[in-house]
Amino acid sequence: MMKWKNQLTGMKPYQPGRSVDEVKKMFGLQEIVKLASNENPFGSSPKVHEFLANLSANHAIYPDGYASGLRHALAESIGIEEEQLLFGNGSDEIIMIISRALLQPGVNTVMATPTFSQYRHNAIIEGAQLREVPLRNGAHDLQEMQRQIDKDTAVVWVCSPNNPTGTLTNQQELETFVQQVPKDVLIVLDEAYFEYINEPTYKDTIGFIKDHENVIILRTFSKAYGIAGFRVGYAIAQQQLIHRLDPVRAPFNNAVISQDVALVALQDSSFINECRIQNEKGKKQFEAYAALNGLHIYPSQGNFVLMEVKADSDFVFEELMKKGYIIRSGNALGTPGYIRVTIGTTQQNEDFLLKLTDILTTNGVIA
């Protein structure tokens, strides 16, 4: 018998939404719209397309493990020092790096439930005790999360906007939380959907970094920048913290092309602004639909919504798939009775909601 970590027994790999090709084959469909993984329905900046069309990189050499070009540009655009950044193969890898660096048997980690699955997943692999605090109205219950912190707490995760609810953490409560959490507990603020936030009370969390050596912010090029396939995420923190985490990172974790594409994508802020505007429009389509049909929907600050379906989520998920739409069933996300849908283009949203209406009327949920 090989000496596997005990905690790996029964663990399943990450369950992604079904792939487009898979669904095409299963149901003999030509057209599939994937609204399952909160990717950008508008793809990426035209500058990225142009760059890729004229690509001439030397693929025989390893990438720059320090991602110097991207680091320089990103630090400048955020207004921080270059040494305050850590790049990951997606922010997924940063979650793994943080877990590997700080979690182990004998310590605990505090997070919301439901929230992004990878905090829990990595904590289990590292053998840390989980302390999961139920959301309150879809938002983090920071007071209870703080109560759960004790001398053995190593990391606390705050996902804002939270996946799968889309809710933004209350800014006043977050400020109090950051002030009160002991300095020897790392606070991870996962802002994968940062670029989509459109809430006037939102205060850029970069402000926390200056005064708090125990705060780290995670952001990504996978969502609004539309380059999930290139796998570039990053963390922002004080320099000492980044230096402690960096040895855990794999040496060449961002491919040459990925670094270059992220750099090009970063330069097109008007694309991001336009996507945010379109996302707001799309969100209103879903909100109007939910209001009209008496379905609860969480107030989202991301590019996805979690909406009630008053039916078995798996059933609605399957029926939508047969009609060519891939979404996420709330059953898989800890929110039964709901579906999580990525906000698509105006047309995609409209078509999707028509299909959803077919399913919900056939099953007597809506008249």
Ligand SMILES: Cc1ncc(COP(=O)(O)O)c(C=O)c1O
């Ligand atoms: C909250 C949150 N964090 C992190 C990630 C991981 O993103 P990536 O690894 O593509 O940067 C996701 C992806 O869905 C997410 O929703």
